[in-house]
Amino acid sequence: MDSKQTVLQKLNKKSISAKDIANQFWCEKQMELYYTHPAKMTYAMEQGSAIHGKMQEEVYVPLTVEPTSWPDRLYKSAYENLATLSTLLKDKLAREFKIYGSLHGYSVVGQIDELRMVNGKVTIVENKTTDPGRKLESEYIRPHVVQVMLYRWLMDDIKNKQYQYQNFSISYHSDTLKLSEKFIEGLNSIGVKEDLMTLNGIYNKMFNAVVALPELNNNLLVHYLDRRTRQSITEMNVPYDPKAMNKDIIYAMKYWSGEREASPVPESEKWKCKICRFYGKECTAWWTG
Numbered sequence: 001m002d003s004k005q006t007v008l009q010k011l012n013k014k015s016i017s018a019k020d021i022a023n024q025f026w027c028e029k030q031m032e033l034y035y036t037h038p039a040k041m042t043y044a045m046e047q048g049s050a051i052h053g054k055m056q057e058e059v060y061v062p063l064t065v066e067p068t069s070w071p072d073r074l075y076k077s078a079y080e081n082l083a084t085l086s087t088l089l090k091d092k093l094a095r096e097f098k099i100y101g102s103l104h105g106y107s108v109v110g111q112i113d114e115l116r117m118v119n120g121k122v123t124i125v126e127n128k129t130t131d132p133g134r135k136l137e138s139e140y141i142r143p144h145v146v147q148v149m150l151y152r153w154l155m156d157d158i159k160n161k162q163y164q165y166q167n168f169s170i171s172y173h174s175d176t177l178k179l180s181e182k183f184i185e186g187l188n189s190i191g192v193k194e195d196l197m198t199l200n201g202i203y204n205k206m207f208n209a210v211v212a213l214p215e216l217n218n219n220l221l222v223h224y225l226d227r228r229t230r231q232s233i234t235e236m237n238v239p240y241d242p243k244a245m246n247k248d249i250i251y252a253m254k255y256w257s258g259e260r261e262a263s264p265v266p267e268s269e270k271w272k273c274k275i276c277r278f279y280g281k282e283c284t285a286w287w288t289g
């Protein structure tokens, strides 16, 4: 890579996704190669996204006004987040909450699959598809655990006002972004109030709505679903461990800051290479020929 290029530039990204960080705990090298050598969607990926689409439809209240620009889309995301939070409080269940935050000065985004009220607490749920009968050994579940803990970490930052709309505004330059006229007309037609007609207005309200949520649950859930039938297989409880999460974040961010190169899997996990499409091609870390 060009020595002046940052890791985000090399991967052609503006922010880090929570999924990227989770995937670093499967194989960091593979996560990087997926960006530098993109492929068409695999069957497993299609199945996964179909399930997410289907589950979201069940409890989703979309914004009927069509965005026509990047600022419009950013607005839509906050508007829908607000709808998701009110659905959560009303129905005790809501899907697809877009989360924004910052780690070591880098913007991080993610999409929480599901929020549930359990014993009066907001519970974060991550849905994963798998094959029935597949053993949920620690190496397999590691990225899932990291992902759900990271969502909890980012939610905490918002709830404790460590990350507020001002932080968001600086990262996304939202006070300089203008909504399209057509979009504003649409918002008017559905009765959106004047003070919520700007990105800052809607994000301020959205971040405040997270602050006002009931307590976050320290018990996180990873819900495994059958890749084909979409039936529930099992739900795994993940106790939130902020110390462990902090350690994982420090490790992960050393890659994003360029302090170290992407690591291949350790020798004890080289079985993963057999199911990796880069094995023996773009990656020869454990290639025996």
Ligand code: SF4
Binding pocket: 027, 028, 029, 030, 033, 264, 265, 270, 272, 273, 274, 276, 277, 278, 279, 280, 283, 284, 285, 286
């Ligand atoms: S071949 Fe192995 S080490 Fe290389 S990217 Fe794939 S999983 Fe990682």
